[in-house]
Amino acid sequence: MLLVEDSLTDAAIAHGMLPDDRFEVEIATSLSEAMDLLEWSLDFDVGMVDLHLPDARALDAPRRLLAHPNVPPLVVVSGSIDDRLVRESLRLGVDDVLDKVHVTTPQVLARVLSHAVERAAFRTALEAQNRAILGGNTQLRKMVEQIAHDLRNPMVAMRGYAKALDRDEIDEEVRQRLRHELAAVADRSLLALDAMLVDIADTSGRSRINVTEMVAWAHDMLHEDFVESGASIMLEDLPDVWGQPASLRQVVLNVLHNAIRHCTPGTQPRIRVRAELVPDGERIVFSDNGPGVPRAQLETIFGLGERPPAMPGHAALGLASVRGVMTRHNGTVIARNNDRGGLDIVLTFPRRRPGEGDARA
Structure with missing residues (x-):
């Protein structure tokens, strides 16, 4: 004092x-x-x-x-x-x-001084909360702008496919290919929309989640992408993590989807999912055999609206959504290049807090 x-x-x-x-x-x-x-x-x-x-x-x-x-x-x-x-x-x-x-009395003086400290602490917390709200509003505006961009482009493509299908001179083989492309674009748009809705509105409680089952669910959701690309996935022993099941399923879905999309042209995607030991949490690593990303741009791929030259088709909303979900789980997500020349997406979760229940998802 x-x-x-x-x-x-x-x-x-x-x-x-x-x-x-x-x-x-x-x-x-x-x-x-x-x-x-x-x-x-x-x-x-x-x-x-x-x-x-x-x-x-x-x-x-x-x-x-x-x-x-x-x-x-x-x-x-x-x-x-x-x-x-x-x-x-x-x-x-x-x-x-x-x-x-x-x-x-000493009690009066001590109480006045203690209340001053408490008010200052409350004021500091309120200012931090206001800064977080302002930052969140900025992030939300960027997200809305990115959503408009990422959903408008496929909608324009779908309109073009639909107009082409109305042309009488198109033969059946081309018509079938256009129908397939139309369906694929629609599926990708739905994935992006689902990611946005889950990221914004997930109200599910936190529980213990079997990561192997979560990866299997995402694999089923991306079945056509795996078949079309010839992609394969190898799972090692994975720990359970704690979090919101709906949000974390979308995280895994986005990570796998990006690994398939950004494989080196002419190469079948090979994805490995494994655990790494860390002292204060659980770490899940998704490794692919894609082209990787220049070191200086590894952080950029998690930014809304940012597309590094090495990933020209990158779904910016997807990995930005992954970063947002992991932050809300008091965890982290980073990207690093692996020794196969591909990219690792590394998710680190804190250990369960004392008092959390044992519900299983």
């Missing part, structure tokens, strides 16, 4: 009223001394400042202290308090105003 009081008698009285096990007090007898202490210390949890100092008068002391970046929550004390002084002090940003005549 920083105590700014020019009267050593009053400072000693205030110091003596505070319990030693809760408050470690540094005393400054002038504003300049208090400013020096702030300059050299970042550890003050609360401050108490008298309005009558040898180098400051009235509200000049709290005004200058509050302008310092290291200032803690501040309580103003004075022997003469009126409503105007209280209003002006609070408008400056002090946490409380205390009349010396009302400080009759």
Whole structure:
């Protein structure tokens, strides 16, 4: 605690009223001394400042202290308090105003200082929450823009296929190929739409999830893609993880879908899913035999609207959605190139928190 009081008698009285096990007090007898202490210390949890100092008068002391970046929550004390002084002090940003005549017990003083600390902590949390909301709004706007882009393009393609199918001169072989392409574009659009809806609106509770079963589900959902591309998948022993089943199924679906789409042309996709040991969680690695991504662009593939040159057909919404889901699970997702020349998508989950149930999904 920083105590700014020019009267050593009053400072000693205030110091003596505070319990030693809760408050470690540094005393400054002038504003300049208090400013020096702030300059050299970042550890003050609360401050108490008298309005009558040898180098400051009235509200000049709290005004200058509050302008310092290291200032803690501040309580103003004075022997003469009126409503105007209280209003002006609070408008400056002090946490409380205390009349010396009302400080009759150690409990009163300790309570005022503790409440100042608690209000400051609440204010800091509220500011962080507001920043998160603003950041979320920015991310949501980018997501909406990306959704509009990623869904509009296939819709334009489907309209072109539909118009082509109306032409009488097209032979049956071309017509069948157009129908197949139309269905494939529609399926990809539905996958992107499903990813968006799950990412935004997943309200399922968290439970223990069998990753092997989750990969099998995604394989079934992508059955036509696996057959058409000749892709194969190899599963090693995988641990269970904790999370929201619907969101994490979509994560696995997106990762597998990207591995199939971005395989080296003329090569059948080979996907390996394995676990890696980490001390404080569970790590699942999806390895493919695709072309990989330049090192400088590995982080870029998780950004909304970003398509590295190495992945010209990359579904930006898909991997951005994976990053969003993993962040909400207090986990991480990174990309790295593997020794086969392909890409690893690495999902790391924290271990189950104490008190979480044993429901299984």
